[in-house]
Amino acid sequence: MTRPALRWFAPVAVAAVVAGSATFAHVAAAEVGAGSLPDITAEQLVAKVAGAIGTPVSGIVTESADLGLPDLTGIGSAGGLSGAGSSSLLGLASGSNTARVWFDGPSRQRVALLSTLGETDLIHNGTELWTWNSSDNSVSHQTLPAGHEADSTGGVGDGSPLPQALTNPAAAAQMALKLIGGTTTIGVDTTKVADHAAYELVLTPKGTGSLISDIRIAVDGSTYVPLRVVVDSARTGAAALTIGFEKVSFAPIDPAQFAFTPPPGATITSHDAALGHGIPTGLPSLAGARVVGSGWTSVLVARPGSSAASGTSSGLPGAIGAPKTGATRTAPGGASGEWGALLRSLPRISGSWGSGRVLAGTLFTVVIADDGTIAAGAATEGVVTAALAH
C-alpha cells in the first residue's frame, strides 16, 4: 500500500463502531421508560403496589451502600453474626453486592448472594428455610411453623431479616412506606429501572434535622412491583443506599428453583425455629429503650444498667456486626478487643448532655456517651445529642 497512514482509518473505524454500539445500547436502554406512563397519584400507586404482592419476580439485584461506617470486616471475622452466611451478610453494609433473586409470593423465595468464586443462598420454601454457603460447604436448615408467612416481612428466622429487607425491593418499600405521615412530602415521578418504565415514589422529609434527604421507590409501570429503593443522604447529597433490579422478569418461576437438597459432604446444622424468632430484629425491639422525638428525626436512646443492657448487647451494636460477647456490655469505657478499638477510633464530642463518641454515618448518627448511654437516629448530630440531653 502506497499510503500506509490511510490504513489507520480501519482501527479507528472499528474502535468507533465498538464504542458507538456500546453507547447506543446504553442510550437505547435509557430511551425506554420515562414519559410513556399515564399520570397516577401517590395513593393509587401505593395501593397498586400492595395489590401486586404475590407477583412472581426474579432477576438480578444489585445493592450498593455508602453508609459511612468504619471498616467492620475485621470485627465480622472475629465475632461473626448469627449462623451461616453471616460474613457475606456483613458485606452488605458497605461496598456493592449482587444477588440473584427469585420471589414467588410470600411462601417461596430464594436469594443467592454472588461472590467471585462462591455463593451464599437463602432458600425459603413453605415451611423449609435453608441457607447454603459455598465457601465453607455449610448448610443450615430450619423448619418454620405453618402460617408463619403472615409475619414473613418482619424477618423469617435465623435472625437474618437483613437479606430480605436489603435484597427484596418489595420488603424494603413496605418498610419505607411505614414512615409516611404528616412529616413527609410525597411525590410521584417517572424513571427507568432494568429497562422497565417505572413510577418513582419520592418521599421527602418536611422538617429539618434529618440525614435522609429523600427516599425514592421505583415501581414497575405495568406490574406495580417495586424495582428499586434509593435512600439519598442529606450529609453527602448522594445516594447512600441503593437496592434495585439490574435485570428483572415477571415470568412464572420454576418451582424447582425453591427445592433444595443439601449436597453430599456438606456440614448441616439444624436450628430450632423458636430460636430464630427470639433474636431482636431491629431497634424497635430494644427492651427498656425510649424514643425521643417523632417522625424522621426520632432518636432512640438506650441506657445500660436497666433491662436495656441486654438490648445493647444484642441489639444495636449487633445490628452492625459486633460480636455478641462481654466486650459490648462494658462499652465504652471498659471496652476491649476490636469493638473497643473501633469505639476509641471514633471522634470525641461533648456538650451540655455530657461527653462521648460519635459515629457519623451518611444516613444516621450514633452517639455513645461516656456513661454508656447510646443514642441513635437518622438525624444530625445536633438532634441526636439534644435527645440525649432530653
Next chain:
Amino acid sequence: MSVDDAVARTATRTVPQAASWPVTRLLGSELALIFRRRRNIAGLGVLAVVPVIIAIAVKVALPRHGPGGADFFRDITGNGMFVALAALTVELPLFLPLAVAAISGDSVAGEANVGALRNLLTAPIGRSRLLAVKYVAVAIFALAATALVAVVGAAIGLALFPGGTMTMLSGEQVSLASGLVRTALAVGYLALGFAALGAVGLFISTLTEQPIGAMIAIVILNVGMFIMDAIPQLSWLAPYLLTHWWMSFADFFRTPILWDGALRGALTALAYLAVAYSCAWARFGGKDVTS
C-alpha cells in the same frame, strides 16, 4: 533468539516461489512452528503440571479438609472434575496469559528478529492473509493451552478422586455430563479472553523486532489490568478491562447458569480483539520490512 531457532525458521520457511501458496499450508507450518518449538513444549508442560500438583497436594492433605480453602479447591475431594477448575483459577491471572504473551509477542517480532520476515513476505499470499494466519495460530494456541489445563486437570482429578455428580456453587448437584459441558463452556469462554489478549499481543508484536520486549509489554498490560481492577477508586474502569471478566467463568457453575457476566465478558473480549487486530493490520500492512 537462538541460532537453532533461526535455522529452524529458515528451514521451515524455505518459501517456494510457486504460483500457489495455500493459506492452510501456511497455517499448518505456523502451527508446527509453535507446537514443535522446544521452549513452547516446555511452557505447555508447565501449564499441565499445575493441575497435577494441585491434585496430588489435595490428595496428600486430604485429612486437613475444612473451611477456608478457595472454593474449587475444597470441592476437589468431592469430585475430581474440580481439579480442572482449581487449575484454571490458579493459572488464569499469570500462567495462561504469559503463555499467550510468549506466542503472540513472538508472532511477528520473532520473524523480524531472525530476519525471516522479509523472506516470508515473498510468499504470494499478501500481508493481510499472512497476518490472519499468524493470528489464527495464536488463537488456536490460546484454546489449546486452556483446554490442556482443563483436560489434564479432569484426567488426574478423576483418577485420584471420585467422579459422579458435581456440586455447583449454588449448592445443587448436576450430572457429570452437565459438569463436562459447563467445563467446556468455561474453557471456550476463557480461551476467547486469552485470544483477545493474543490480538493485543499480535499488535504489539508488529511494533517491534524484539520478541522479548513484546512479550514483556503484554504481560505488563495483563498484570496492569488486574491491578487496576483491584483498586476500588478505579471501579468505574473495571467493566472495560479485559481481565475483569475472566473470573466470570465460575458463573457457568451456578444453577441455573448465570449468563450475564460471561456475555459481557465475551463482548468485551470481542471488542478488544477487533480493535487490536485492526491496529495490527494497519501497522503490519504499512510497515517497512527491512529484516
